[in-house]
Every structure is written in C-alpha cells, then in structure tokens.
Amino acid sequence: MLTTDSECNIRCVAPGDADALRDIYNHYVATSTATCDLFPRTADDQALWIEKHSENPYPGWVLVAGGVVVGYASLSPFNPKPAYRHTAENSLYVHPEHTGNGYGERLLMHTLSEAPKYGITNVVALITEGNDVSIRLHERYGFVPCGRIENVARKLGKTLALILMQKQLS
Ligand SMILES: CC(C)(COP(=O)(O)OP(=O)(O)OC[C@H]1O[C@@H](n2cnc3c(N)ncnc32)[C@H](O)[C@@H]1OP(=O)(O)O)[C@@H](O)C(=O)NCCC(=O)NCCS
Numbered sequence: 001m002l003t004t005d006s007e008c009n010i011r012c013v014a015p016g017d018a019d020a021l022r023d024i025y026n027h028y029v030a031t032s033t034a035t036c037d038l039f040p041r042t043a044d045d046q047a048l049w050i051e052k053h054s055e056n057p058y059p060g061w062v063l064v065a066g067g068v069v070v071g072y073a074s075l076s077p078f079n080p081k082p083a084y085r086h087t088a089e090n091s092l093y094v095h096p097e098h099t100g101n102g103y104g105e106r107l108l109m110h111t112l113s114e115a116p117k118y119g120i121t122n123v124v125a126l127i128t129e130g131n132d133v134s135i136r137l138h139e140r141y142g143f144v145p146c147g148r149i150e151n152v153a154r155k156l157g158k159t160l161a162l163i164l165m166q167k168q169l170s
Contacts, residue, residue: 008103010110013050013060013072020069021062022046024095033128033160034093036153052076057118058088061110063103070098073107075115078124087122088115104133108141112169121169128153129161143167 013021026040041049053060053074060074071094078087092107115123124146125138147164154160 008063008065008070008106010061010063010106013053013062013074015047015050017062017069017072018043018046018050021050021072024069024072024093027096028093031096033153033155033158034131034134036128036155036160038155057085057120059114059118061107061114063094063107063110065098065101065103070095070101071103071107073111075111075118075120075123078122086119087124088118088120090115090123090125104137105140108137112141112167116169123167123169125165125167127163127165129163130158135163135165138165138167141167 022041022043025035028034029037029040050060052058058075058077060072062069063071063073071092073090073092075088075090078084078089090108090111092104092111094103094107112123115121123143125134125143127134127138143165144167145163146166149162149164151159152162
C-alpha cells in the first residue's frame with residue numbers, strides 16, 4: 001500500500017533501504033534512550049530486519065520525501081506465542097534532520113490504517129520514560145496508557161521505566 005501526496009510517499013520497505021534505515025536507527029542508538037539497543041545495528045542486522053518486515057503480517061514502511069528516505073515505521077510481534085497473533089508492537093523513527101515536519105504523524109497514521117489489513121487489531125507502543133514527543137504523538141492518535149514497568153532499562157547513565165500504550169482497532 002502506498003500513501004502519496006505532492007511532498008512525500010510511504011511505501012513498503014525494500015532491501016535497497018538498508019543504509020538509510022541503519023543511519024536513522026543508529027543515530028538514536030548512540031544518542032538517545034528512544035531505543036534501548038546499546039550497540040549499532042550492523043549491515044547484517046539491518047538486512048535481516050528488512051527481510052522480517054517484508055513478510056506478512058508484520059510489515060515495515062519507509063517515508064520518502066524529496067527522493068530521500070527520511071523515516072520508517074514497522075509492526076513487530078508483541079509476543080511470539082500464537083495467541084498474541086492479532087497484537088503487534090509499533091515502532092517509528094524519523095531522521096534527526098527531518099523531525100518536526102509531520103513525518104512521524106504520517107508514519108503513525110499509515111501504520112494504524114494498514115494494520116487491520118494484516119490481521120492486527122491491537123497495537124501496543126512500548127515507550128521509554130522521558131520520550132515525551134513519542135508519548136504525545138501516540139496519545140494524539142488514540143493510544144491510551146495501559147501500564148508502566150519501573151526501572152526496567154539502563155542506558156546513558158539513566159535507569160528508565162517503560163511506558164505501555166495501546167490502541168485497539170476495530
Ligand atoms: C518520535 C518521532 C518519530 C516524531 O517524529 P516527527 O516527524 O518529529 O513527528 P512530527 O513532526 O509528526 O511531530 C509530532 C509531534 O512531535 C513534536 N516534536 C517533533 N520533534 C520534536 C522535538 N525534537 N521536540 C519537541 N517536540 C517535537 C511536534 O511538534 C509534534 O507535536 P505538535 O503536533 O504538538 O506540534 C521522532 O522524534 C523520532 O524519530 N524520535 C526518535 C525515535 C522515537 O522516539 N521513536 C518512537 C519510539 S516509541
């Protein structure tokens with residue numbers, strides 16, 4: 001599925017997007033607690049990620065603006081046990097030089113509109129404490145807080161809670 005307007009389009013992720021995605025993700029690995037990964041994603045890791053998110057029912061998408069991949073979003077299994085099949089964790093990342101342009105919103109809207117087509121009716125966001133931009137963004141699109149796990153991660157000298165938010169799709 002493609003979302004297009006005059007400025008940007010969202011399409012399914014492809015192997016050729018690997019370098020762009022790795023640049024975006026590894027920036028946040030190194031500089032923030034938005035992801036609790038501690039080590040940069042390797043080229044092999046990224047290739048595997050793209051392979052996994054090229055399959056039903058947990059897709060990945062990239063947002064292309066001006067011919068450049070400026071962000072991406074994905075659905076992943078919330079839990080590998082089969083009874084959780086209809087529930088997915090969502091994720092989105094926007095290139096640090098392109099934040100604040102509405103790309104995050106577009107990626108989240110796209111994720112929520114596409115999810116039911118993949119049999120996903122429940123989307124869960126796992127957001128590290130302090131990521132207020134992400135919390136506000138998810139709230140704006142109907143996610144509600146549904147839990148908080150205290151002191152669950154340590155990164156960049158901080159001990160952090162994990163905030164769980166959920167949106168049920170009809
Ligand atoms: C969260 C993220 C995806 C938002 O992407 P974005 O393209 O900047 O989002 P948008 O431009 O659609 O803006 C969404 C809201 O966040 C605000 N915002 C964006 N960047 C911001 C910043 N650096 N500081 C404060 N607010 C910011 C926008 O103003 C907007 O709020 P508003 O509509 O009330 O003005 C992006 O900041 C990012 O990739 N962060 C690191 C990864 C991450 O946290 N992913 C989510 C993990 S759960």
